[in-house]
Amino acid sequence: MSLLLSKDLYDELRQHGEETYPHECCGIMLGKGASNGTRVHKLMRAGNTRTDSAHNRYSIAPQELIRAQREARQAGLDIIGFYHSHPDHPAQWSQTDYAEAHWFGCSYVITAVDHGHATTTNSFLLAGTGEEDKRFETQPIAVE
Amino acid sequence: MKIHIPTPLRAYTDKQETVSVAGATVAEGLDELTKAFPAMRAHLFTPDGKLRSFVNVYLDDEDVRYLPAKEATAVAPEAELTIIPSIAGGCCSLPAAGCCRS
Ligand SMILES: [Zn+2]
Numbered sequence: 536m537s538l539l540l541s542k543d544l545y546d547e548l549r550q551h552g553e554e555t556y557p558h559e560c561c562g563i564m565l566g567k568g569a570s571n572g573t574r575v576h577k578l579m580r581a582g583n584t585r586t587d588s589a590h591n592r593y594s595i596a597p598q599e600l601i602r603a604q605r606e607a608r609q610a611g612l613d614i615i616g617f618y619h620s621h622p623d624h625p626a627q628w629s630q631t632d633y634a635e636a637h638w639f640g641c642s643y644v645i646t647a648v649d650h651g652h653a654t655t656t657n658s659f660l661l662a663g664t665g666e667e668d669k670r671f672e673t674q675p676i677a678v679e
Numbered sequence: 680m681k682i683h684i685p686t687p688l689r690a691y692t693d694k695q696e697t698v699s700v701a702g703a704t705v706a707e708g709l710d711e712l713t714k715a716f717p718a719m720r721a722h723l724f725t726p727d728g729k730l731r732s733f734v735n736v737y738l739d740d741e742d743v744r745y746l747p748a749k750e751a752t753a754v755a756p757e758a759e760l761t762i763i764p765s766i767a768g769g770c771c772s773l774p775a776a777g778c779c780r781s
Contacts, residue, residue, distance in 0.1 A: 559769060592769035597735040597742065600763045604683060608696060613686050617766055624770040632768035637733045639687040643768075661687075665722065 537572035537675040538616070538642050538658045544575055545678045549653035551580060552620030552646045561593040561619040563603045564642065565612040572677065573615045573642065579603050592631070593619045616642030616658075623648070626655040628671050636661050642674055680708050680754045683761040691718040705736065705743050706750040708760055723762070737761040 540548075551560040565577040581595040581603075595617070607613055617638070621629075626647040628636075636643060639661050646656040658676050663669035682698045692698055693716075700715065702708035713720040723734055730736065730750070736743040738752060738760055746752045754760070 561766075563766075592767070594765070594767035597737065597763050597765065598740070600735075600766060601737055601740070601761050604685065604761065604763065608683075613696075615686065619768060621770045629768065629770045631770070635733070635765070635767040637687070637764040638685070638766070640690070641686060 536660065537677040538575065538644070539569060539572050539677045539679060540575040542678055544578055545656070545676075547578055548618050548644065549646050549656055551578075551618075552622075552648040553651055553653050555620065556648045556651045557590050557622045559590065559593040559620050559622060561595055561617065563595065563600065563614060564616040564618060564644070565603065565607045565610070566615040567612055568615075572675075575615065576612055577610070578618070579606070590622055591624075594635075614638075614641070616644060618644035618646065620646045620648045620653075623650065626657040628659050633669075633671060636669065636671070637666075639663060639665075639669065643671065644676075680756060681759045682708060682712055683759060685763055687764065688719060688722055688762065691716050691722065703753060704750065705738060705752050705754055705760065708754055709736070709750070733765045735763045735765060737763065 561581050563579040563581055564575045566573055566575040581599045584594045584596050603614055626645045642658050642660055644658045647654045658674040659671035660674040662672045684692050700708050700711035702711045725731055739758055
């Protein structure tokens with residue numbers, strides 16, 4: 536089950552992390568299940584509400600999530616995942632990312648931004664059924 | 680009232696995005712929801728019956744936690760509840776805390 540997205544969306548997602556460097560960026564991915572994975576149709580940039588420690592924390596305001604869910608519903612799409620950046624850190628999920636992940640079946644995309652330049656982008660699918668058995672599984676990204 | 684279900688919890692509502700339930704308050708609406716879909720309960724509430732800290736419930740555009748009557752707030756039949764789990768994370772700055780930097 537890959538994460539499928541166009542080159543334009545892939546570039547847009549990575550560029551967001553370069554723009555907010557040295558702070559973390561974050562955003563919401565709207566899309567739809569496809570036969571070979573989940574396809575991203577649209578990205579919604581979210582303001583990082585963590586102004587206190589924006590270089591190493593992110594959070595998306597529930598109001599923005601509700602707006603995204605409404606917009607997805609009207610477009611016949613779903614919230615299929617989220618993305619954020621790791622300024623000067625590897626594109627691997629952190630313990631904080633894991634502890635605060637609750638959207639099962641959704642993709643968590645992380646882009647490493649080294650000295651202002653986006654390098655690796657990885658996607659992790661939150662698998663499991665609840666807080667007790669949740670785990671991140673590496674998910675291939677297919678740029679089409 | 681209508682209750683909007685987030686993507687991860689639709690596994691417990693037969694894939695329905697929106698569920699209509701009876702109920703005069705937020706608590707009654709959530710109660711009806713978990714009666715109709717019992718598997719939902721553990722995902723919304725702690726074993727002692729409190730809403731899980733990462734589960735946000737909005738009545739139209741208001742966070743129920745910040746309404747004066749909280750979950751006892753009256754809900755008009757045409758009102759909409761939205762359940763939305765929180766989204767947060769980040770890369771800790773202290774390698775000792777076991778984050779991705781180490
Ligand atoms: Zn992170």
